[in-house]
Amino acid sequence: MQKIKLAVLISGSGSNLQAIIDAIEADRLNAEICAVISNRPQAYGLQRAQQHGLRVIALDHTEYESREDFDRQLQQQIDELGVDYIVLAGYMRILSRSLIEHFYPNMLNIHPSLLPRYQGLHTHQRALENGDREHGVSIHIVTPELDAGPVIIQGKFSIQAHDNADSLQQKAHRLEHQMYPLVLQWLSQQRLQITPDEIIFDHQPLSRPLLFNDLKDVA
Ligand code: GAR
Numbered sequence: 001m002q003k004i005k006l007a008v009l010i011s012g013s014g015s016n017l018q019a020i021i022d023a024i025e026a027d028r029l030n031a032e033i034c035a036v037i038s039n040r041p042q043a044y045g046l047q048r049a050q051q052h053g054l055r056v057i058a059l060d061h062t063e064y065e066s067r068e069d070f071d072r073q074l075q076q077q078i079d080e081l082g083v084d085y086i087v088l089a090g091y092m093r094i095l096s097r098s099l100i101e102h103f104y105p106n107m108l109n110i111h112p113s114l115l116p117r118y119q120g121l122h123t124h125q126r127a128l129e130n131g132d133r134e135h136g137v138s139i140h141i142v143t144p145e146l147d148a149g150p151v152i153i154q155g156k157f158s159i160q161a162h163d164n165a166d167s168l169q170q171k172a173h174r175l176e177h178q179m180y181p182l183v184l185q186w187l188s189q190q191r192l193q194i195t196p197d198e199i200i201f202d203h204q205p206l207s208r209p210l211l212f213n214d215l216k217d218v219a
Helices: 015-025 044-051 067-081 097-103 123-129 165-188
Strands: 004-010 031-038 056-058 085-088 107-111 134-141 151-158 192-194 199-201
Touching (some): 015 044, 044 056, 067 097, 107 165, 123 134, 165 192
Parallel strands (some): 004 031, 031 056
Antiparallel strands (some): 192 199
16 A cells, blocks of 8 residues: 655654654555754754654745745645645644645644634644633644634533633543645545545545544544
8 A cells, every 4th residue: 555645844843743653664554754843943843853864844924925935845845745635733723725735635734623613823722711621622724714614523521610721622632633644545545535525534424523432433
């Protein structure tokens, strides 16, 4: 079976990147990371990548005049890699419409909320302030509208009285680290297929997001 080729884009710690690397090294994910790209040269995730012998590309966005200039360079770098999917894993910079349209529908993002709730930043704090009892994470296809593309899968957890933004972030990470490698493995198996018009899972068009918590028995 052919490996899927990935470019992983990060801005920070890269714990999701680490989960993807671990899944590949444990043969749970039939993929190759062609490069890890960061818009922040100091991102810890780049060190993680180097420790595993991966190619890293640091493109410092502060050195570019405009978002469009930066994204043109980013797009060129990704094009040269010839990857199947672009995986946003804590990439915290808004992407320009032209770059997103260029890669659509093959760019995925992981977002720490139950979309469409809490697009943007500070999702855990906002869920707490709203008194939500339930919170979670979503993996979606990237479209030009921020955090608004079709959702493939969500994972949920409950918010307890003692929770704070940090504990919610930990719960979110625990789910994310299982969900992202799993979704990528489904893509490599073609169990999950993404076309410009629809998401197909197990030969059926997806009419609503999959729920990770109901899929505990899925390998
Ligand atoms: C993750 O929780 C991810 O959901 C979030 O950033 C974190 C990155 O953690 N992404 C977003 O908020 C995107 N809007 P990591 O660097 O440890 O993988």
